[in-house]
Amino acid sequence: MTDKPRSFIERQNEVLALFADAYDDLDRYTVLIALGGMLEQPDVSFMTDDRLVKGCQSQVWLDLARSDGTLELTAYSDTLIVRGLLYILRECINGATAGEFLSGELFVFERAGVSDLLSPTRRSGLSSIISEIRRQAE
Amino acid sequence: MDICSIRKDFPILNRTVNGKKLVYLDNAATTQMPSQVLYAYTQHYSLDNANVHRGIHTLSEISTAKLEDARAAAARFIGAPSPECIVFTSGTTDSVNTVVRAWAENMARGSFSIVATAMEHHSNYLPWLDLCTRRGGNFVEIPLSQDGRLDTVALGKALTPETILFAVTYVSNVTGAVNDIKGLIDLAHSRGVPVLVDAAQAAREFPIDVSELGADFLCLSAHKMLGPSGVGLLYVAKRHFEELVPCRLGGGMISDIRNGLPVYEQMPHFLEAGTPNIGGIVAFHEAIRYIESVSRGYIEERETMLTSRLREMLSQLKDVRILGLSDTGGSCVSVVSGRFHPYDAALLLDKQGVAVRSGTHCAIPCHRALGVTGSLRFSPAFYNTEDELEAAVTAFDRALSILDRAAGGKP
Known part of the structure; x- marks a missing residue:
């Protein structure tokens, strides 16, 4: 018997659970950075200029592929905090269909309190990353 | 204290x-302002605000007097021989760019080089690199040792008869290294090369006397010495006045137009086209007073x-x-x-x-x-x-x- 594929909402709720014990901003940063530490570094050949996302303070490379009708995000950054954001996106997006991702609400950053951690410029960087993923998913 | x-x-x-x-x-980026500076700024706009140099009414005269008092104080603060050597700018970046446009472009004729150091902030690096790129000059970067010291041997070799300027920082904004600025100026002058000193990081911490140093140009920013952002100064040694040309055209920098040609004001006004940041300059004056009082x-x-x-x-x-x-x-x-x-x-x-x-x-x-x-x-x-x-x-x-x-x- 195979497990039922998790929905886009369920994936986000699983990430939210990781922040359940974070009581203040520093706790939330600690979780975010820890998640960043868990993002595997792709081969150096992945870090090409055409995969760089414009509008981010730190360097971000990303690529969105499709496998069996679902999305597969590969992404990396030179900073741990941004890697944490990318880890969250990967956990939520990988396995979702393009339609599910494009029509669904991406609420995880808001509800985890991660959006509040980010300054306006850094929030704008996160928006650039999400916009780029949406563009590639379309 | x-x-x-x-x-x-x-x-x-x-x-x-x-x-x-x-x-x-984060004081190397911007220092905080004491209440006295904030008060001077708000008082100016609350009670004395008017444009300078162009009015005969009382408020204009008060504003003009305050601006010129600030110029005199700034001149004293850096040991300049007279206030006319002080040009108000929007900061160090503007000061360096003013030297490029008002002086260096005029001096960069034929084969020339400009010497800068790897220690420079981009504000004292990019304008020179750009000038050399635009005008076919040779941009020479003096290297640093692994511990961040300036390679003075390389500097000695780089200063040639073709060098029109040596641009150097007093204090590094990365390592905090303090250059022997008097020694560097003397070395450059012994080769006949004028020196521009970026004193942005030095002005708050170290006494500066441009006359004693023999600097040809010196630049600093008010916001790194307890003043507001958007104000800075450029010091020009009198011996270079005749080499200067106007670099921005506009209000307040000419005395007449004769036969279709502008008659420029004297230094420093012909380098200060347009309305200056009067409130900021008044506050800068108060910052100087504060530093001197401490x-x-x-x-x-x-x-x-x-x-x-x-x-x-x-x-x-x-x-x-x-x-x-x-x-x-x-x-x-x-x-x-x-x-x-x-x-x-x-x-x-x-x-x-x-x-x-x-x-x-x-x-x-x-x-x-x-x-x-x-x-x-x-x-x-x-x-x-x-x-x-x-x-x-x-x-x-x-x-x-x-x-x-x-x-x-x-x-």
């Missing part, structure tokens, strides 16, 4: 950031002590490298390590109320010369305390622990 009474002059130092008491250690000797002594203490504390952290020499004098300390990316560390420090700067600090050539791509910079000012430094280093240590755990892949 009593540090407690000094701190009372800086209301911002009492605020909290992210729920923690602010520890402001005394530059006190500021130098206190910042040297704080920086030395900071270096001592940071050097005890595992695998953290301090860029540059072990004892440099300038009040900034930049660190690197395989344990952190500067961006991550700065964010974690911010969440603990500590304001520092991460990145290249507009000094990519300097970082490249030191073999790194960026750094985390702590820059105290005289109004900081040793307790604040300890709080900052404790917060940094905590940030490193968080980053260490994450780098080990542990959630």
Whole structure:
């Protein structure tokens, strides 16, 4: 018997659970950075200029592929905090269909309190990353 | 002087950031303004505001007098022989660009070179690189040793009869290295080369006497010496007045138009086209008064002590490298390590109320010369305390622990 594929909402709720014990901003940063530490570094050949996302303070490379009708995000950054954001996106997006991702609400950053951690410029960087993923998913 | 009474002059130092008491250690980027400076600024716009130099009404005369008083004070502050040597600008970047447009373009004829150093802030590097690129000149960058010292042997070779200018910083905004600016000026002058000194990082901490130094041009920013942003000055030695040409055209810089040609005002007004930042200049004057009342000797002594203490504390952290020499004098300390990316560390420090700067600090050539791509910079000012430094280093240590755990892949 195979497990039922998790929905886009369920994936986000699983990430939210990781922040359940974070009581203040520093706790939330600690979780975010820890998640960043868990993002595997792709081969150096992945870090090409055409995969760089414009509008981010730190360097971000990303690529969105499709496998069996679902999305597969590969992404990396030179900073741990941004890697944490990318880890969250990967956990939520990988396995979702393009339609599910494009029509669904991406609420995880808001509800985890991660959006509040980010300054306006850094929030704008996160928006650039999400916009780029949406563009590639379309 | 009593540090407690000094701190009372800086209301911002009492605020909290992210729920923690602010520890402001980003003074190499911008210093805070004392109440006296803020008061001077608001008083000007509340009571005396009018445009300068072009009116006969009372408020215009008051504004003009305040602006010219500020010019005289700035001249005294840097040892200039007279106020006419002082051009008000929007800051060091504007000052350097003014020298490019008003002087260097006029001097860059035929084969020429400009010598700058790898220690420069981009504001004293890019305008010269650009001029050489546009006009076919040779841009020479003087390298640094691994510990951040200027290679004076290379400098000696680079200064040739074709060199029209040597552009050099007094104090590095990355390592805090203090150049022997008098020695460098003497060396350049012995080869017949004028010198532009970027004193942005030096002006608050070290007494400057352009006459004694023999500087040809000197630039600084008010916002790094307790004044507001958007104000700076350019000092031009009188011997270069005849070589200057107007670089921006507009109001307040001509006395007449005869036969279709403008008759330019004298220095410094023909380099100050348009309405200056009058309130900012008035506040800058108050910042100079404040520094003089605290005394530059006190500021130098206190910042040297704080920086030395900071270096001592940071050097005890595992695998953290301090860029540059072990004892440099300038009040900034930049660190690197395989344990952190500067961006991550700065964010974690911010969440603990500590304001520092991460990145290249507009000094990519300097970082490249030191073999790194960026750094985390702590820059105290005289109004900081040793307790604040300890709080900052404790917060940094905590940030490193968080980053260490994450780098080990542990959630």
